[in-house]
Amino acid sequence: MNVAKVFAVTVLAGSVSIGLALFGERWLDPDDSAEARRLAVGSPDGLIETLPDLRLPRLDGREVRSSSWAGKLLVLHLWASWCLPCQREMAILDSWQQRYANQGLQVVGISIDRADAVARFLEAHPVDYPILLGNIETVRLSKQLGNRTGGLPFTVIFDALGRRVFSRTGELDRAVFDAEIAPRLAQRR
Template sequence: MNTLRIVASLAVAVLATVGGYYTSSHYTSTSHLAVASDASNTTEAAVTTSKAGAVDELWKAPLQNAAGTSQGIAAFKGKPIVLNFWASWCGPCVREMPSLAVLQREYAKKGITFIGVGVDSEKNVNEFLQKIPVGYPIYIAGFGGADLARSFGNNAGALPYTVVIDAKGQVRSTKLGEVDQKELKATLDAL
């Protein structure tokens, strides 16, 4: 019975990874959204408004840190952050985390904090962090993290999903799929 559960779990994980990769590879070209500061265009104004609601939701979200302690992200309010939604079973997420850790070290000098939001279980996140430690805060949202990512425009529900929020709480960019380092650096340098 346990073998059957393990095989079924592996099959689900493989399908989810393949689905996430397929979605990210087919939507990457349209997934980068830079929110312009000129809100005269009603479409841009609507995007800005909905993203602002997502940022407010983020500050109120009941999350826990990797140690299992309830701890919201509101402590980062007023600071620029890179919010990365990921899961331990997501191949593209795992591939990009070392590069995000390098960028975190580089941009920490500029006051920019990278934050990982695990759309996964506490057990899986901690097992992953034992193998691949990262130098930025990791929070656990469980599978409810997908709803939080969706509020930032991740309608596909795929991972990884990265959101850059400036110190004023404005969403500066979103990215479905693995981050492009040059693209992310350009966004961060403009903060």
């Protein structure tokens, strides 16, 4: 085989490889629907649509992953010990957790506060759901989940499949439970 043929075959093979690398992923992907792309990268408005892989510590330092709540209706609640609306809301969330845990509800608090302040607060106001310690990355993530102002309290709900179905900055009340949580719990039965 002459050198010119080897060179031509090498250039052709290289060109095909580069072309597939650049364009092939979309061309060869059988699930290239707009919905699949939207869920993979977030919504058109830049919000994250699915439960992210969170890894946050509890007060005792043990790391907890969001995957540990797979299959549950998950209510993530960002709060701080100095936030009065957060404190009022925690009592409501605690009652929901106690009453509906056996139906698949999981409330998780993520404190945007110092660990010592969280420990003091929980000593005086214990709750029956996990409390994790957030950080600056958690605040950034909350904005991607719908907390555009970065305010507290912030609550985001994920269905049993991990899809974001609700988010709100500000205090929750019974009406939110009735509209956003109760129907999803009823669907699980």
